[in-house]
Amino acid sequence: MAQSPQSESDSTGDGGEVRLGHSPRGQAANEVVLALSRAARSFLLYDPANEAIRIFLDALRDTTESYTAAWGDLSLLVRPFELVLTAAPGSGERGTEVVFLDRDRERSLAFKLFRDGVRRLTIKRDVGWSEVLKLLEVLSIRYIGVRQAEDDLVVLLWKAGFRHVEIEAVEGFVADEEEDETMETQEVGAAEDEEVLDLPMPDLYARVPVRFAAVSAEASALLEAEDGMAAIPDLCLQLTHELITLVEDPADPLCFLDALPQLRELRDFVQTDGQLAVVLEMARRVGSAMIPGKPGQAAPAADVAAFLASFADERSIGHLVRGTDPERPDLPPELVALLQLVPGNHLPALLAVLEHEAGEGKRIARALVERYAREKSERIVEEIQTSPPALANELLRALRYAHPERAVEAARQYALRPPADRDGDVELGCLRAIEGAAVTPTVVKVLTAFVGSVNAETRTGALALVGRRQVQGAFSVVLDRVKREGLRGMTGDEAEAYGAALAGADPELALSTFRDWVRPKGFFSALAPPMLRWVAVSGLVFLPGTEAEDLIRVASEKGGADLQKYCTDCMVRRRRTARTSAAPFGSLTGKRPNP
Amino acid sequence: MTIEAHDDQQVLGQALAAARAGEDRALAQRVRDAGEQAVRLLTGLWRLMRSHSADNHAFDVPVRDFALVLARLIDLLGPIHIVCVEGQTYVNDIRIRLDERIGGAADLEEELGKHQSGGLHFDEVLSETQIRELLRVLAGKPTERMARNGLGARLHDASLPMVRASGLYRLRLSGEVNHAQDDVRDVPTLLHRAATQLADALDQLRAGRALNPLPVRRLVNDIVDATLSATPEVQAALIGTPVHPSAQAGHAVRVCALAVLIGRELGLSRGPLSDLGVGAIFHDVGYAVAEGAGESAMARHPSAGARLLLRQRGFHAAKVKRLLVTLDHHRSMYSGPTLHGRIVCIADDYDTMTRPRLTGARFNPFEALERMQAVAGERYDAVLFQLFVNRLGRYPPGTVLRLGDEQTVVVTSVARSEETFARPICRVLQGEARGDDGGTVDLAEGGEIREVLPP
Structure with a gap:
């Protein structure tokens, strides 16, 4: 007799399971x-x-x-x-x-x-x-x-x-013995009295004596492999071929819609199993289907086309990118071929996959979008304007690699939005998109727009680019901005960015401006906000000539303790930069004390 | 996370995904919903009979609902068997979840138990009038003796032959199956059950319903078990026993056993053997809808079979293999039939040539094997056919031999080893009638074969 549980009070707290056993x-x-x-x-x-x-x-x-x-x-x-x-x-x-x-x-x-x-x-x-x-x-x-x-x-x-x-x-249930009615009254074991329907046997006239012959393990293993789990995808492909052949049979065609549920199951299995080559072959077979028209039959070609399209819908692509072998560094060619084979616009599906996937799946999805961007960049440009920020950034990234010029155009279109409607991350993505592009009026427009961004990181990034790329056309916009911001106050990083941008954009004009801020001559110049001296010192770091150094020294003498220390730092940097000839504008990221 | 743990999780994830893919959730849910409703309505109506007459208007709505739900179930599944067993309720093998707080399974089981019955079978849709009549019969006082027979008689008298009360059921006990492994006398019963189950499945397909392979698979698994561990005599019986209720079903069951035997020789494990057996048993399913026996119907039976099997929903590797077997078991080696198709082709031809008929087999098994050997490699996969030969032996089961001592014997075992390949176990046939059991002779222990006699 089984012993009762010791106590139900010492429950695990899992709602019903209890710790039992006293031995x-x-x-x-x-x-x-x-x-x-x-x-x-x-x-x-x-x-x-x-x-x-x-x-x-x-x-x-x-x-x-x-x-x-x-x-x-x-x-x-x-x-x-x-x-x-x-x-x-x-x-x-x-x-x-x-x-x-x-x-x-x-x-x-x-x-x-x-x-x-x-x-x-x-x-x-x-x-x-x-x-x-x-x-x-x-x-x-x-x-x-x-x-x-x-x-x-x-x-x-x-x-x-x-x-x-x-x-x-035990499996199933059985009738009690006395009630067992499974056996018919007919005697079992007697000869059968009906003919069995089947195709006629071929005439086998010849006779060859049989003999025992051991079958090698290799031969058996080869056959056994045909039945293993690894063989299932090929069997799925074979069945797809068979079903389409039945559908194509002009004498007695199988209705495509009757085969469709099975075809979907086969497709889903090989997709989930990550069998890219098989999926591609399956799609090819479906795509090649020659379905005879039947009076009254509802557009079978449309049904086939719809099924073929489903090979590249969001669900399918999601399965395929998730199942891709992570060891493969490149984009699987079968996946590319599949997207080429399946007609239609795959971008929405690709974008949905890109948005929802993570890890390896996202990597493949990115590569697919990049590939798409090479072929249909206009569409990507349009999508960027309407996509949520994270996705827009992914698209910008793809476009940058695939079609840099179109990426600049996408950035331009994005920059046309009012500052309040722009997302900071997308703005940074746009800056990355124009970073390596030639300085054209389009690039200038983007930069000047982003100098006025509501996002500090965007502003700093745009200013750094203005300086680094020596965007002369942006000088006046930056200067206006400095003057406005100078009244409101700015951080040390911003002051440094503004200074560097002005110095890079137009060195001559910048020197004259900085001179005016450090050694004001007129009455109104003397009323300029002291913060402009911080901007001037930052810019003077990058300007050649002894006057620049003199101006830093003057700023140091006139400034408070913080500015003096900053001037000393800038002087050191200026001399180091001169020695190493390093490009100065790209490294302005260090935090500075706030003025 | 360790790589090993990651692999474990991946394996489990794939298995669960495959299981989900194989599920026909829509059908199962519809059966469950309708089944639950049917059981509740039947139980409620039965209870209501304690206080009301069946003509009372209180019955109007539930009777109409029961008629509708019964019709829905019959439309889905064909004849309906509502079975109560050990506190559980099944509708055609699908367990119905019933909330015990509301009542249902136990109540129905108790009411049926009064008639010594464990279930009701509905072969046809019932009208509302017939349902009221059924309720009158069910609510009647059980006869003191042979209560179920009494219930059956009353159903008949009430012109309700489409409703049958079954006996009491119980869950099978452990070790109850697979008798055939031990005793050759159990083989006909096993094969007969498989053939009956197959015939039921074919009826369902003919009626336009989807295949439910599970009941057939259970019996195929018994055949697999028998093939894996049975004695050579039992294995011989599995492939050579006439089976009723129909010759077509008998042929299918023997082809199944033969195919499993070849698969076993190949070294397939239980799961693949089971899939092979189920595929083999349904290989000629197309004849279930073949119109007439004309050449055209015969030529089209593979595609007709595939059309029938396509109705089953849910991915399963076994279904894929089964469909392919149906389509390719008559194909030549040159057109690349699947492994299962090649195995079934051998089994199918062998049984066609040797199956027991009232008019006698076309060839004796010995001759059939030699004729097949002549086209091995062309019509049959050479390796598979050699495996088949190695298992059947030089003198396959059913071959009638005359021995050196003038005894007439019939081979009753498959080959046991290379050494006994041409020396099987035989049963002695005495006299002209060749029907009397004269004991067995193991030719491995001595004896000379003089000639092979015609079947």
């Missing part, structure tokens, strides 16, 4: 079945790749290994809500103990096992992790509520062919 062996068994139950159930809550699943798997592995090492076989009798630890059949041991109890039908491992016909489960002492994992897989399939037409739990367990897990299972 050390029972407690160890309880740990195993709780771990098994939790791991199997975890797929209801988590994606299989989730970190939480790994924790459950580790727990299952640890508890199973501990139990089998300490106690040997784990033999469980399955009752509707309980698992009872018993001695393994034939072991000679005695005594039973309830080691699992959960009365919740939706959660209970015991109930699911019992309901599906499992009556005893024995995990043998020599069980390996692979078999425990397989057992978990079968149980998990039942937990996620899948009812398969091909396999029920008992069939799945039977198919698994466990060597160290023994299942005593």
Whole structure:
């Protein structure tokens, strides 16, 4: 008789499962079945790749290994809500103990096992992790509520062919013996009296004596490989070919819509399995379908076209980019060929994938968008204007690599928006897009627009570019901006950026301006905000000649302690820059004290 | 995370994704919903009969609803079997979830139990009048003896032959299956069950419904088990026993057993063997809808079969293989049939040449094998055919031999080893009638084969 659980009060808090077992062996068994139950159930809550699943798997592995090492076989009798630890059949041991109890039908491992016909489960002492994992897989399939037409739990367990897990299972139900009506009254074993319909056998006139001949392991292995899981994608392709051939049969065509559900299943499988080459071949076969017209048939060609288009929809591309081998550095040519084969505008699907994918999938999606951008850059330019910021930035990035000129145009269009409607990240993306471009009026327009951005980072970036690229056309805009901002106050970084931008854009004009700010001559010049001296000193770093140095010295003498220190720093930098001839404008990123 | 743990998670993820892909959720859900409704309505109506007459207006709505839901179920599944067993309710093999707080499974089981019945079978749609009549019969007092027979008689008297009360059910006990592994006398029963189940499946297909392969698969698995671990005599019986209820079903079941035997020789494991067996048993499914026996119907049976099997929804590798077998089992080696197609081709031809008929087999198994050997490599895959030969032996089961001592014997075993390839176990046939059991002879222990006799 099974002993009752010690107490239900020491619940794990998991809503029904309780810690059971009063013998050390029972407690160890309880740990195993709780771990098994939790791991199997975890797929209801988590994606299989989730970190939480790994924790459950580790727990299952640890508890199973501990139990089998300490106690040997784990033999469980399955009752509707309980698992009872018993001695393994034939072991000679005695005594039973309830080691699992959960009365919740939706959660209970015991109930699911019992309901599906499992009556005893024995995990043998020599069980390996692979078999425990397989057992978990079968149980998990039942937990996620899948009812398969091909396999029920008992069939799945039977198919698994466990060597160290023994299942005593029942399948289906039978009539009581007295009521058994499965056998007909007809005598079994008698000769059959009907003809069997079948194609006529070919005339086999010749006879050759048969003899035993051992078949080599290699020959068997080759054949066996045709039936392995690795062969399934090819079988899917073969079936696709067969079905399309039936659809094409002019004498008795199979209606395409009747074949369509199966074709979709085949496509989905090979996509999920990451079989790019097979997917491509499948699409080619569908694309080549020559479907005879039938009176009254509703546009089969349109149905075929719609199905072909689905090979490159968001769902399909998502599957394919996720399934791509991460070891492949380049864009898989099969994927490119597939997109070329399937007609239609793939950009929306690509963008959706780009938006939702992460990791390796995103890398492939990016490469696809880049490729698309090379061919249809106008469309990308349009999309940038309407896409959410993150996506717009991805598109800018793709366009920058694929078609730099169009990227500049995209930046120009974006810069036309009112500052308040622009996103800071996209503005930075636009700056990256024009960074290497020739200084054209378009580039000047973008830069001058971004100098007035509401985002400080954009402003700083734009100013740095103005300086570095010596954009003379932007000088007056920057100067106006400095004067306005100077009244309102600016940060040290901004002051430095403005100074560098002015110095880079027009050195002569900049020197004259800085001179006026450091040594004001007129009454009104003397009223200029002191912050302009910070800007001037920053710019003087980059201007040649002794006057620039003199002006820094003058600014230092007239300024407070902070400005004096800043002037000293600038002097050092100026001399270092002169020695190394390093490009000065690109490195203005260090934080400066605020004026 | 370790690479190993990552791999484990990936394996589990793929398995779950494949399982989800294989599910025909729509059908299962419709059956569950309708099944639950049917059981509740039937139980409620039965209860209502305790206090009301079946003519009462209180029955109007639930009776109409029950008629509708029954019609819906029959439309989905064909004949409906509502079965109660050990607190669970099934509609045609699909377990129905019932909320025990509301009542349902236990109540119906209890009411049926009073008639010593475990379920009701509905072969046809019932009218509302017929449902009221059914309720009167069910609510009647059970007869004291042979209660289920009494219920059956009353149903018949009430002109309800389309409703049958089944006996009590129980879940199968462990170790109850696979008798055939041990005793050759159980083989006909196993094959007969498989053929009956196949015939049911074909009826469903003929009626325009989707295939539910699971019940057939369970029996195929029994055949696989028997083939994997049975004695040579049992294996011989599996491939040479006449099977009813129809010759077509018998042929399909034997082709299944033969195919599994070849698969076993090849070294396939249980899962692939099961898929092969199910594919083989449905290889000629196209004849279920063949009109007439004309040449055209015969030529079209592969594509007709594929059309039938296409109705089943949900991806499963077994379904893919099954469809391909249906299409390619008559193809020559040059047109690249699948492995299962090539195996079934061998099994199909062999059974066609040797199957037991009232008029006698076309060839004895010995001769059939020699004729097939002549085209091995052209019509048959040479390696697979050699595996087949190695298993059947020089004198395949069913071959009638005259021995050196003038005894007439029939071969009752497959080959056991290379050494006994041409020395099978035989049953002695005595006298002209060749029907009397005269014991067995193991030619491995001695004896000379003088000649092979005609079938």
